Structure formats: structure tokens, C-alpha cells
Amino acid sequence: MDAGTTGAEITPDHLARLARCSSGSITTELFRLGFKQCFLVGVKPLNPDLPSFAGEAYTMRLIPAREDKETYATLTPRPNPDNLQWVGVEEIGAGQVMVIDSRDDARAACMGNILMTRMMRRGVAGVVTDGSFRDGAEIAGMTLPAYCKEVVASTRLSFHHVADLNVPVACAGVAVYPGDIVHGERDGITVIPRQAALQVLEACERRDPLEGYLTLRIEAGESLWGVYPPNDQTRADFAAWQAAGSRPEDAPHVRAPRAAVE
Structure with a gap:
């Protein structure tokens, strides 16, 4: 599989140019390189009128919540390193895309408008999950592209626990590694393996x-x-x-x- 140079430098100009490419062409070229399925099926934009984007993946992995492991740190008004969700929101860089592995479980939202607002103000390029968000109407009015399968009001604590940040994850059945390039447009999300991005x-x-x-x-x-x-x-x-x-x-x-x- 000729997939380009691993670890090749990807500049803001490269990302801006990738944002202008169509998902149809991207998936066709990935197929030519041997990557058969890199499109996140069923994940749709809350606001399809926002511009297309491309950015490096920053990942968040959720596992099922369990009562003896969940600290409910999100309910305390102080910094807590055990609250990995908020650590991720404060750690992700400008221009990156947060990809949240919700295990295709939409019963509870993985986050809502307040965390989204924080990331929008920090210059994040987009947020993607194979689960659900809450506050869908508010998020749809933001300039931050947000992609999900469902909108529900249930809090994350009902079903999800944030177990890892910036590790390989699965999102809508697609493997996503930190640093992969995430392309978003009206039709949905495509993940480009980093080593193949320039090609x-x-x-x-x-x-x-x-x-x-x-x-x-x-x-x-x-x-x-x-x-x-x-x-x-x-x-x-x-x-x-x-x-x-x-x-x-x-x-x-x-x-x-x-x-x-x-």
C-alpha cells in the first residue's frame, strides 16, 4: 500500500486546501490507495450550512459508565485532573478536530453547548461523535461545526465515562488515530490517514x-x-x-x- 510518507509535515495551507476538496474525491483517492472505508456513516452536521473544514484529530474515548468508577467530578466547581472530558476541552489545540468515540451509543449526550462554546472560543475546527450531543438547537447556531448521530437531553453521566484522551479510537466503525486528518462538509465526515493526506x-x-x-x-x-x-x-x-x-x-x-x- 503506497500511502505516502509517515509523519509528513502538514501545514495550515495544506488543511485549507483539503477543506476545499470534495468528500467524493477524497474517498475515491483513499480507495485507490487501498483504504476502503474512511467515511463516518450516519454522522451528520447539526448545521449543514457551515463551511467545510479539515483539521488534525484529537480523540476522546468513552466507555460505559459504572457507579463505582464515576467520580461525578463534572458536578464540582473546581479543576479536577480526573475529569478527562474537561481536560480534553482545555487541552485540544486551535485548528484541531475533537473526535469522540461514543461506541455508537446515543442514549446519552457526550457533551453540550457550554463545552462546545469553550472549544469554539479556543479555535477548535470541529467536534465529531458517533453518539449524541445535547443542546442541539444552541449548537446548530454556533460557528463551530458539530457532527453527531442524534440529539438527546440526557447527561453523559447516565451512560458514558471518559476513559482516554488522544489514543486510537473507533468512530462510526472507522479507526481514527491522533493526528489523522478529519475532513467535514455537508455530506459528512471523512478520516484521512495522516501518512496519506498530502498524496x-x-x-x-x-x-x-x-x-x-x-x-x-x-x-x-x-x-x-x-x-x-x-x-x-x-x-x-x-x-x-x-x-x-x-x-x-x-x-x-x-x-x-x-x-x-x-
Whole structure:
């Protein structure tokens, strides 16, 4: 599996460019590299109108709550290193994405609007869980992208205990390692293994404009055959279209669709 260079430096510019890539192109390029499923199925944005984003994963792992282990430290108004949830909220860096492994259990929220507000003010890029949040209406009004499966009012203490921070986790059945790149848009969340991120970025920046061009031709009435997937002639047409300024009116002449075979 050729997945690029492990530990390659990923800059804010790389992340900004990845944010502009489509999840369809990202997952296609990941598939080409051998990563079959990196999309978090069922995890949706509370506010789909927020801009797309990309950031490094900071993970939080939940396990089932147990009465003799839960200190209920969140109910005390003082710093407590045993309260790993608040430690994580105060530790995550600007531009990072908090990925919360809720074990696909949405019976209780993993956090609500106050912790979200704190992370928003600290410059966090997004928050993702395969469980639920509370205060969904308030969170949907924030500028912090938040993705979950459900919204419930039940407190985390009912079913969840924060066991670890910044360790490998599973979120919606996808493995997420600290430092992986998390991409979010209206369609959902894709996790890009860190060592593949730059290779995926370069491929997507080639793929997205090409697919936009192919869509124009299909919209104009051409059949799939010979257009999608693109052949050598289609790619040459695309190169000419780009050289003309990438404007629809400058695209090569669209061939009439083939007559239906009776």
C-alpha cells in the first residue's frame, strides 16, 4: 500500500486546501490507495450550512459508565485532573478536530453547548461523535461545526465515562488515530490517514476540476460511455478547456448524444 510518507509535515495551507476538496474525491483517492472505508456513516452536521473544514484529530474515548468508577467530578466547581472530558476541552489545540468515540451509543449526550462554546472560543475546527450531543438547537447556531448521530437531553453521566484522551479510537466503525486528518462538509465526515493526506490532497486537486468538467458534459446530454470514466480524448478535451480559462462557454463542442439502441 503506497500511502505516502509517515509523519509528513502538514501545514495550515495544506488543511485549507483539503477543506476545499470534495468528500467524493477524497474517498475515491483513499480507495485507490487501498483504504476502503474512511467515511463516518450516519454522522451528520447539526448545521449543514457551515463551511467545510479539515483539521488534525484529537480523540476522546468513552466507555460505559459504572457507579463505582464515576467520580461525578463534572458536578464540582473546581479543576479536577480526573475529569478527562474537561481536560480534553482545555487541552485540544486551535485548528484541531475533537473526535469522540461514543461506541455508537446515543442514549446519552457526550457533551453540550457550554463545552462546545469553550472549544469554539479556543479555535477548535470541529467536534465529531458517533453518539449524541445535547443542546442541539444552541449548537446548530454556533460557528463551530458539530457532527453527531442524534440529539438527546440526557447527561453523559447516565451512560458514558471518559476513559482516554488522544489514543486510537473507533468512530462510526472507522479507526481514527491522533493526528489523522478529519475532513467535514455537508455530506459528512471523512478520516484521512495522516501518512496519506498530502498524496490525497494532490490527487483531489486534480480530480475535482476534472469531475466538474465531466458533469458539464453529462448535463449537456452526452452518454456516460467515453466521458465517464474519462478516456485519453476526454482528458485532452479537459486540458483544452482548462487552457481556455475553465469557463463553460469555452468548453469543447459537446457531441450529440448517441441514438438509443432499439
